[in-house]
Amino acid sequence: xxxxxxxxxxxxxxxxxxxxxxxxxxxxHLYFYWYRQILGQKVEFLVSFYNNEISEKSEIFDDxxxxxxxxxxxxxxxIRSTKLEDSAMYFCASSRALSGSNxxxxxxxxxxxxxx
Amino acid sequence: xxxxxxxxxxxxxxxxxxxxxNCDYTNSMFDYFLWYKKYPAEGxxxxxxxxxxKDKNEDGRFTVFLNKSAKHLSLHIVPSQxxxxxxxxxxxxxxxxxxxxxxxxFGKGTHLIIQP
Numbered sequence: 001x002x003x004x005x006x007x008x009x010x011x012x013x014x015x016x017x018x019x020x021x022x023x024x025x026x027x028x029h030l031y032f033y034w035y036r037q038i039l040g041q042k043v044e045f046l047v048s049f050y051n052n053e054i055s056e057k058s059e060i061f062d063d064x065x066x067x068x069x070x071x072x073x074x075x076x077x078x079i080r081s082t083k084l085e086d087s088a089m090y091f092c093a094s095s096r097a098l099s100g101s102n103x104x105x106x107x108x109x110x111x112x113x114x115x116x
Numbered sequence: 117x118x119x120x121x122x123x124x125x126x127x128x129x130x131x132x133x134x135x136x137x138n139c140d141y142t143n144s145m146f147d148y149f150l151w152y153k154k155y156p157a158e159g160x161x162x163x164x165x166x167x168x169x170k171d172k173n174e175d176g177r178f179t180v181f182l183n184k185s186a187k188h189l190s191l192h193i194v195p196s197q198x199x200x201x202x203x204x205x206x207x208x209x210x211x212x213x214x215x216x217x218x219x220x221x222f223g224k225g226t227h228l229i230i231q232p
Contacts, residue, residue: 006159042224043160044222045219045220046219047219056219104162105162105220106162108159
């Protein structure tokens with residue numbers, strides 16, 4: 001069964017450094033998403049991406065964050081200048097868009113980001 | 117701002133019996149609801165979904181019920197098996213939002229423990 005893959009599984013970064021989290025969505029999916037889960041809290045939506053542009057974003061997704069689909073398979077989340085509060089598990093998800101149909105999002109196993 | 121609420125942090129059920137997990141929502145714009153299962157160190161795995169035009173959806177041992185007037189949904193697992201022990205997340209979104217790819221709003225999760 002096709003799956004969403006994320007690398008690395010754990011990333012340790014110094015505060016103020018840039019970090020890039022990588023995801024390979026399911027190949028025939030058209031919508032891509034990033035979520036985060038701070039330890040002990042809910043999974044929170046960050047951003048969705050369709051047709052090479054941001055579709056929706058939450059209040060969390062400020063100017064420090066950016067997303068990109070640099071080629072036909074990867075989807076990346078960049079945090080420009082990391083803060084301690086960016087420490088969280090980051091999940092990538094993808095879904096297949098079908099007009100008028102319900103299409104669930106499928107998640108990767110996440111990247112644990114630790115900011116020191 | 118808890119738009120999706122799972123009020124039971126944990127639930128213990130005997131193997132072979134029915135597990136019932138509950139979820140309430142407050143945003144009347146939600147029209148697509150999903151249940152995910154999550155094991156430690158893995159991403160959420162899609163289980164079953166329901167749109168607001170239905171009140172029941174069944175898939176094998178899993179059935180989701182939706183009560184729109186009460187803004188309540190439940191997941192029934194019958195019979196419960198040891199492998200069902202995991203954290204279960206309720207999530208909601210707007211299915212049609214003018215073409216935008218809406219992010220999911222998650223509940224805090226219920227830890228289901230199946231006892232032999």
